[in-house]
Amino acid sequence: MTDIFYTKDHEWIKVNGDEGVVGITSYASEQLGDIVFVELPEKGNSFDQGKDVAVIESVKAASEIYSPASGEIFETNSSLEEKPEIINEDPLDSGWLYKIIIKNKDELKNLMSEEEYKKLIGA
Amino acid sequence: MNKNKGLDHDEQLLFEVGDINKTGVDLDDIDNLDQMIGDSFSENEIGLAGLSEPETIRHYVRLSRKNYSIDAGLYPLGSCTMKHNPRLNEKMARLEGFSDIHPLQPISTCQGALELIDLISSWLKELTGMAAVTMTPKAGAQGELCGMMAIKQALLDRNELNRKVVLVPDSAHGTNPATAAFLGFEVKTIKSNDKGLIDFSDFKDNIDENFAGVMITNPNTCGLFETDIVKISELTHKSGGYLYCDGANFNAVVGKLKPGDLGIDAMHINLHKTFSTPHGGGGPGSGPVVFSDRLEKFCPTPLVKNIKGDFILVEDSSEKDLAKSFGRLNVFHGQMGMFVRAMSYMLSHGADGLKQVSEDAVLNANYLRASLSSHLTPAFDGFCMHEILFSDDFLKDTGVETLDFAKAMIDEGYHPMTIYFPLVIHGALLVEPTETESKQSLDHFINTLCDLVERLKKDSDSFKAAPVFTPIRRLDETQAARKPVLRWKEEPLIAV
Numbered sequence: 001m002t003d004i005f006y007t008k009d010h011e012w013i014k015v016n017g018d019e020g021v022v023g024i025t026s027y028a029s030e031q032l033g034d035i036v037f038v039e040l041p042e043k044g045n046s047f048d049q050g051k052d053v054a055v056i057e058s059v060k061a062a063s064e065i066y067s068p069a070s071g072e073i074f075e076t077n078s079s080l081e082e083k084p085e086i087i088n089e090d091p092l093d094s095g096w097l098y099k100i101i102i103k104n105k106d107e108l109k110n111l112m113s114e115e116e117y118k119k120l121i122g123a
Numbered sequence: 124m125n126k127n128k129g130l131d132h133d134e135q136l137l138f139e140v141g142d143i144n145k146t147g148v149d150l151d152d153i154d155n156l157d158q159m160i161g162d163s164f165s166e167n168e169i170g171l172a173g174l175s176e177p178e179t180i181r182h183y184v185r186l187s188r189k190n191y192s193i194d195a196g197l198y199p200l201g202s203c204t205m206k207h208n209p210r211l212n213e214k215m216a217r218l219e220g221f222s223d224i225h226p227l228q229p230i231s232t233c234q235g236a237l238e239l240i241d242l243i244s245s246w247l248k249e250l251t252g253m254a255a256v257t258m259t260p261k262a263g264a265q266g267e268l269c270g271m272m273a274i275k276q277a278l279l280d281r282n283e284l285n286r287k288v289v290l291v292p293d294s295a296h297g298t299n300p301a302t303a304a305f306l307g308f309e310v311k312t313i314k315s316n317d318k319g320l321i322d323f324s325d326f327k328d329n330i331d332e333n334f335a336g337v338m339i340t341n342p343n344t345c346g347l348f349e350t351d352i353v354k355i356s357e358l359t360h361k362s363g364g365y366l367y368c369d370g371a372n373f374n375a376v377v378g379k380l381k382p383g384d385l386g387i388d389a390m391h392i393n394l395h396k397t398f399s400t401p402h403g404g405g406g407p408g409s410g411p412v413v414f415s416d417r418l419e420k421f422c423p424t425p426l427v428k429n430i431k432g433d434f435i436l437v438e439d440s441s442e443k444d445l446a447k448s449f450g451r452l453n454v455f456h457g458q459m460g461m462f463v464r465a466m467s468y469m470l471s472h473g474a475d476g477l478k479q480v481s482e483d484a485v486l487n488a489n490y491l492r493a494s495l496s497s498h499l500t501p502a503f504d505g506f507c508m509h510e511i512l513f514s515d516d517f518l519k520d521t522g523v524e525t526l527d528f529a530k531a532m533i534d535e536g537y538h539p540m541t542i543y544f545p546l547v548i549h550g551a552l553l554v555e556p557t558e559t560e561s562k563q564s565l566d567h568f569i570n571t572l573c574d575l576v577e578r579l580k581k582d583s584d585s586f587k588a589a590p591v592f593t594p595i596r597r598l599d600e601t602q603a604a605r606k607p608v609l610r611w612k613e614e615p616l617i618a619v
Contacts, residue, residue: 061543
């Protein structure tokens, strides 16, 4: 079963067992405007929850992405290097950023449910 | 196809104007050329386009007509401070004793230039209330680097390089975190509160045993004075850190306060913003840095010293009072031409005049704030400093975005303000009129913006189509960023 959680900084994480897939929300991709560059983390690196892990650059601004969970990165979305616009087109699925082995599933309690996130952005 | 618009010509590149089979110069024949250069003699084409004098002149004059500058009209770029460059400055900078000197000539032959460096140094120390100044940094960003290098040197001297964290507010110029990161510090962002100021409790919460210092712009990029600055500097020093101030907005407070009194340890001064030296392509930049007595001994070499009327350059860091200097930042002594221009500005205004410059800059920004509040949405309540920040609330439900509004201003004869910066305000529009503009000029600008806002209701489509009157209309900025074409490509002219 897959669960999805959100951060107040507009990242999402889909959790399946110990693995998580991370991306940014539709709201975030709309606010950023056309994305022109993505700097992804290296495979094998570990990050703590809330640490800046990637950078997304749009025509308006460069924004840091904060990891929704602690753990080790085991895959990154390499198609974003050539085609960063995938994030604008499909932020919740093929525009994912990286996959992580979640170190401590208790931390997910710090995140928001879909309902709570919708409330945050006033959707 | 003819892409000219009236007398505004579509300008080609020099490669396209010229012709390799033509030459615009008439050189004398040289006797025995082949003997003089031996095997290097070649009769192949060199592939450079030949151009006549009128072709060359027209090319550059046409290009210059496409340029927009403060000499052509209001240039309201917030956070950039596009102010008038008095022509008196230019006259002074062209004096032979300043313009025809070389950094390696004997110092006995350039005493006047050294005296000027000493004089501008003392003015900058007086205006900022700081203990020391280095004139060498080549621009504001290098000034930031210089100030932070002195802080790093001070931490090294205390054997506390474990202090790695530099705090930077979320409204900062991008160069601040970049400078700290470049020097190996770890950057942590501190939040702004709903008044556009640093959230003091967030600042406090981010201080721990690894705290190296904090970089603050004051007035900040929201055009507001950081009222907690003294509390911040006290806590910074109590916690063993240093306070760096980005002096980009010093032009709002010259003569009104001294940064030294606020507890600032290092601050760069953009001579172009505060002291009217040319900005942008007309530069070069110059970013002197002032230091508190806590950092004085770490500042870079060289320094000009006045020994009873004889001016010398202290370059050797083995000298007693320079033993802890972090060394040399640049090969030579800084941008002499900019020192002359800035000094000319200071002397022609005097102490009272410099104070009035700041007051007029703040007054102009507040006049815009008050006059535009009925049509645009100021991001924060109350008075601003030298620049006024608007959010895009006034565009809500019109389908028009900040970028479209800015483009429409061009058709009305105005260079747009800074947009989408600072990032803390949605669809930000940041306007800095500077003291240069008269009331008449500001009124014209205000009326134009109000008319544009009125037009939002009637004809929002025209905003999407703007600009109409420019040589090139809406650029595809996304494509330019994703797939930049960085050099001219066509068949190479070199005949093989």
